[in-house]
Amino acid sequence: MAQGKVTFREDRCKGCGLCITACPKQIIFLDKNKINIQGYNPATVEKMEECIGCGNCALMCPDLIITVERF
Amino acid sequence: MEKMLMKGNEAVGAAAIKAGCKYFFGYPITPQNELPEYMSRELPKNGGTYLQAESEIGAINMVFGAAGAGARVMTSSSSPGIALKQEGISYLCGAELPCVIVNMSRSGPGLGGIQPAQGDYFQATRGGGNGDYYTPVYAPASIQETVDLVQEAFDVADTYRTPVIILGDGMIGQMMESVEFKDIQKRRLPQKDWALKEHVEKGSKKLINSLYIKPEEMEPHLQKIFGKYDVIKKEEVRYEKFNCEGADVVAVAYGTVSRIVRNAIKKLEEDGIKLGLIRPITLWPFPFEAFDEISPETKAFLSVEMSMGQMIDDVKIANAGRLPVEFYGRPGGIVPKPIEVVDKVKEILGGAK
Amino acid sequence: MSIVFERTRGMVDMPLHYCPGCTHGIIHRLVAESLVELGLMDDAVCVSSVGCSVFTYNYFDCDAYQASHGRAAAVATGSKRVLKDRTVFTYQGDGDLAAIGTAETVHAAARGENVTIIYVNNAIYGMTGGQMAPTTLVGQKATTSPNGRSAELQGYPIRVCEMLSTLDGTAFAERVSVHNPANVRKAKKAIKKAFEVQTAKQGFSIVEILSTCSTNWGLNPTDSLKWLEDNMIPYYPLGNFKTPEEN
Ligand SMILES: Cc1ncc(C[n+]2csc(CCOP(=O)(O)OP(=O)(O)O)c2C)c(N)n1
Ligand code: SF4
Ligand code: SF4
Ligand code: SF4
Ligand SMILES: [Mg+2]
Numbered sequence: 001m002a003q004g005k006v007t008f009r010e011d012r013c014k015g016c017g018l019c020i021t022a023c024p025k026q027i028i029f030l031d032k033n034k035i036n037i038q039g040y041n042p043a044t045v046e047k048m049e050e051c052i053g054c055g056n057c058a059l060m061c062p063d064l065i066i067t068v069e070r071f
Numbered sequence: 072m073e074k075m076l077m078k079g080n081e082a083v084g085a086a087a088i089k090a091g092c093k094y095f096f097g098y099p100i101t102p103q104n105e106l107p108e109y110m111s112r113e114l115p116k117n118g119g120t121y122l123q124a125e126s127e128i129g130a131i132n133m134v135f136g137a138a139g140a141g142a143r144v145m146t147s148s149s150s151p152g153i154a155l156k157q158e159g160i161s162y163l164c165g166a167e168l169p170c171v172i173v174n175m176s177r178s179g180p181g182l183g184g185i186q187p188a189q190g191d192y193f194q195a196t197r198g199g200g201n202g203d204y205y206t207p208v209y210a211p212a213s214i215q216e217t218v219d220l221v222q223e224a225f226d227v228a229d230t231y232r233t234p235v236i237i238l239g240d241g242m243i244g245q246m247m248e249s250v251e252f253k254d255i256q257k258r259r260l261p262q263k264d265w266a267l268k269e270h271v272e273k274g275s276k277k278l279i280n281s282l283y284i285k286p287e288e289m290e291p292h293l294q295k296i297f298g299k300y301d302v303i304k305k306e307e308v309r310y311e312k313f314n315c316e317g318a319d320v321v322a323v324a325y326g327t328v329s330r331i332v333r334n335a336i337k338k339l340e341e342d343g344i345k346l347g348l349i350r351p352i353t354l355w356p357f358p359f360e361a362f363d364e365i366s367p368e369t370k371a372f373l374s375v376e377m378s379m380g381q382m383i384d385d386v387k388i389a390n391a392g393r394l395p396v397e398f399y400g401r402p403g404g405i406v407p408k409p410i411e412v413v414d415k416v417k418e419i420l421g422g423a424k
Numbered sequence: 425m426s427i428v429f430e431r432t433r434g435m436v437d438m439p440l441h442y443c444p445g446c447t448h449g450i451i452h453r454l455v456a457e458s459l460v461e462l463g464l465m466d467d468a469v470c471v472s473s474v475g476c477s478v479f480t481y482n483y484f485d486c487d488a489y490q491a492s493h494g495r496a497a498a499v500a501t502g503s504k505r506v507l508k509d510r511t512v513f514t515y516q517g518d519g520d521l522a523a524i525g526t527a528e529t530v531h532a533a534a535r536g537e538n539v540t541i542i543y544v545n546n547a548i549y550g551m552t553g554g555q556m557a558p559t560t561l562v563g564q565k566a567t568t569s570p571n572g573r574s575a576e577l578q579g580y581p582i583r584v585c586e587m588l589s590t591l592d593g594t595a596f597a598e599r600v601s602v603h604n605p606a607n608v609r610k611a612k613k614a615i616k617k618a619f620e621v622q623t624a625k626q627g628f629s630i631v632e633i634l635s636t637c638s639t640n641w642g643l644n645p646t647d648s649l650k651w652l653e654d655n656m657i658p659y660y661p662l663g664n665f666k667t668p669e670e671n
Contacts, residue, residue, distance in 0.1 A: 004428070016445030016645040022605050040444070056605040058429040062449025063440055068429035094505065120505050124498065125531035132495035132528070136471075136502020139489055144502075162492050267487045269507055271466050278481055280490040 002070050004053020008043055009065035015040035019057035019066060025050045028057055074251045080105035080244040082214050083173055083237070084113060086221035087145050089252055092171070093119040094137045094144040096130040100152045101185045102241035103175035107147065127152040131159030131172075138168035139279035141266030143225055147173035149241075150191050151182060154199070160234055161200030165281025167265075167296065169228035171221065172206075173237045175244035178404040186404025187241035187327055192381035195238050196355040203293050205300055207307060208236045208354040210325040214248035219255065220352070226258045227307060231299050232265075238354060240377070242327040242406065303356055310358035311350040317368045318347030320397075320416050323386050324375040325351045327406060332375055335412035346416055354382070362389035371395045371419050375412055378402045395419075434460040436485050445645020447635040448477055448544060450602045451611075455515070455542055456484055458616040464511045464623065469503055471496045473525075475517035476550040476637075494525025497532035500539040511622055513540040518559040519549045522582045526558075529588070536593030536627040540618045543584060543630055546637040547656060554640030558582045561659055566640075581659065585632045589665035595627030597665040601634040601657060603649040610662075617667070626668045634660055 006028075013036055020028045020043065027050050030041040045051060053070035077085065084106050087095070095114055097107030111121040124130035130146045137144040148156060153174045163170060174195065178188035198204045207227055211217035217239060224235040267277050283289035314336055315321050324332045329350045336346045347369070349361045362372075371394050374383040380398045387396050399415040401407040431437070434456030442448050459465040468486040472478055474493035481488035491499040496514035504512040521529050521543050532539065548566055549555040556566040556573055559581045563572040573581075589597040596618050600611035611633055618629035634656050636648035643651055 005425075012439055014444035018445050018645055018649070021646050021649070053428055055429040059605045059608045060450065062442065062446055062453075064431045064435065064449065064453055066429065067427065067431070069425050070428045071425040094502070096502065122501070122505065122535075125527050128495065129498045129501075129528055129531065132491065132498035133502035133505070135491070135495075136489065136499040136504075137506050138502075139499075140503050140506035142506045158492055159495070166490075267469060267489075267503065267507060267510075269509060271487065271510075273466065276485065277487040278490070279488070280481065282478065282490050 002053050003049070004051040005048055005069045005071070006045055006051055006057060007067045010042040011037050012063050012065040013040055013042035014038065014063055015042060016062065018060040018062065019043050022056040022060040024054060024056060025052060027051060074249045076247055076249050077214060078105055078245065078247050079214050079217055079239065080175065081109045082218050082250050083147070083221055084109035085252065086218040087171070087225070088113060088117050088119070090143070090222040090225040092143045092145050092225065094142045095119070095121045096124050096133040096144070096146045097121065098124050098127050098130050098148060098152060100149045102177060102244050103147050103149050103173065105244070106173065127155035128159065131156040134170050135159060135163055135166070135168060138163065138170045139166070139267055141263045141268065145171045145173065147175070149174065150176045150179050153191065153194065157200035160206065161198070161202055161204065162281050163234045164198070164204035164206065164296070165202065166279050167232040168234065168279065169232050170234050171224045171228055171237065172234055173239065175239045175241060177241055178402060184404040185241065187377060187406060188402060188404050189240060189326065189328065189377040190381070190402060191238065192354065192376070192378060195236050196357070196385070204296065205355050206234045206236050207303060207356070208238050210238045210352060210354050211243060212326050212329045212350065214243070214246070215250050217243060218250050218252060222255045226260060229260045229263070230258060231303055233299065238326070240327050307353060308356050308358050308360065309352035310361045311352060312361055313348040313350065314345065315347030315349065315366065317366050318345045319368060320371050320373050320419055321347035321349060321369055322373045322375050322412070323349045323351070323382065325354060325382065328375050328377055331407055331409055332412055334409035335416070338409055338413050339416060344416060344420065357385045357389065359389045365393065369394065371397050373397045373399060373416065373419065375407065376400045377406060432457045432460055434465045434485055435483050438482065440483065441479060442476065443639045445636070445638050445648065446476070447602045450608060451542065451544055451633050451635060452480065452483055454608070454612045454615050455513070458612060458619055459511065462616060462619055462623070464619060467510045469507060469510050469512045471500045471503065471512065471514040473514060473516040473520040475520050477515055477517060477544065478551070480515045494520050494523070495528050496520065497525065497528040497537070497539070497541065501532055501537050504537060504539050511540070511619060513542055515542045516544065517550065518543070518545040518547065519557045522558040522584050530591070533588045533591045533594045533628045533630070536595070538622055538625055538627060540622050541630040542615070543632045544635045545584070545632055545660065546635040547581070548637050548640050550637045550640055561655060583660060585630065585665045588630055593628050594630070594666055595668050596621040596629035599632040599634070599660060599662050599665070601652065601662055603634070603652045621668060
């Protein structure tokens, strides 16, 4: 299976969670230990090695802050 | 160019085409139907587009779209239809879009009647829609003057980036007179560099907009627009002053009624009474300066209107409390007869002289 | 390493003002991506309407108008009649298009105006705080239907695509949704097709996109997607209602 990598433009995240529901690997979560400049807990991924680069998270992000790479 | 006999409404259309109008968005209403009909016939022959909208609201918003794209564009209607256009006119003013709007007015309120009336003076001169704005308003008194003013109106619209209103009435629209399409001296018009273009220039995003959500941006926007109004008030005021020197009474009348007053002037002359006439050609800006000099013989101003009295408010402002301001009006679609004006003047002067 | 997804250049790089999870943002992106991929972005003309999406003119990297409430189709008509070779589209909510702007919309379609309508149906007046819209479902609560829309009192929601597809001037009408990635992909296909119809001068095209309004629906963004799927799609079936014949 392909390996992927996602990057979030954290400052613009509104913590809506739509990316979380869309991720088939269930690896995205809202980082409760962080608050971005807008006052939201931003979305993040810890187990990046599990990302398959499917792009679903980016397709659902209403704020266009996710970049997805595949290798 | 030779003279030809034309109906007012058609003459407006011919003048608009001559002035380079390429788009017309119409909707039927009496007594202006000959204008959209003429445009539907003649505009395509002159490389333009006539489109009948679903309503006056549709038409004025099509004007918004075409004006934003830099086109010379016109729409026309009569009183109830002009009422529907007010929202659009307010948006056009907010977005600073040039266009010409013709109102061949009839009586109201409501559906009113279809005969000539002047009950739309407030609507035209006070900005009939929401917000802080005015539109230049031309009130022609003959078909020739209508033709000349239509051409002028397009240039004024482009010069100041504003909608301009031609306020006629059923009489001006329907009657036939001989006209000549003179070559009006062309103004030097500014480039429409704000308008959307057929070919996009890279990196210059254009926006046609009346939304300024921040008060600190809306206020300067309005101040800028009103700065233009100051220039219009200085440069564009038009009026005719006739027979005022030593007049016993000075009538103030525009459009159709001014013709009646002229006839009354002749009749009164036979009785040794001198009636003057101030005829505003621009209703906004109102020709206040025409009232600056009053002959010592003049005893009163008389506002003659085909309404219950609307322009009289401006006459009172212009008079500034110096003389009595009298009123004679026939609303509802009745054109007063010269003798009625004669009698009113005699009444003002305290009976037959 | 290859980039499979990045921000489209069709949108100006600025934060969107929408509520968290509001699917207006997804729809913006689909419109911008479609225009860029079709090579139409620079030539596009956006007519923004009045609703939560009033500021779309800031977001799309192209020329724009801001139209009065409901009149976008008429403004687009005037614009397209002058700018015949540009891609003119409106972006309108359900209150804007299906209530106050019904006449302008129906007649633009009937005339076969060669413009594209992006119609965002969230079954509510979002911007003004959640009042009942012409598209609010029977039984759905809104601030002006506090006990739920009653068919007896307030009638029935309007199915815009079905209605417009009866008109000869309508060349393309499709209803899509953005409640999950598969549907987002389909939505983009429909939007692209609508712009292609305009480019081919085939007439009026409309894409109705079912969208969420978690703020006024009183749900969180994820539950809103589910609510859309469970409640809106049964009443507003997805699919194509009209498309020009291939030749
Ligand atoms: C003439 C006029 N009437 C009413 C309004 C107030 N208004 C602003 S937005 C809106 C409704 C928007 O709802 P919709 O089109 O569904 O867009 P949404 O916000 O849901 O995306 C209304 C009624 C207005 N701006 N102008
Ligand atoms: S690309 Fe796919 S697998 Fe990777 S985080 Fe996004 S949704 Fe999950
Ligand atoms: S969808 Fe976008 S805005 Fe929402 S939580 Fe995920 S990254 Fe943040
Ligand atoms: S009010 Fe509703 S439609 Fe408007 S931005 Fe918020 S979620 Fe979106
Ligand atoms: Mg809505």
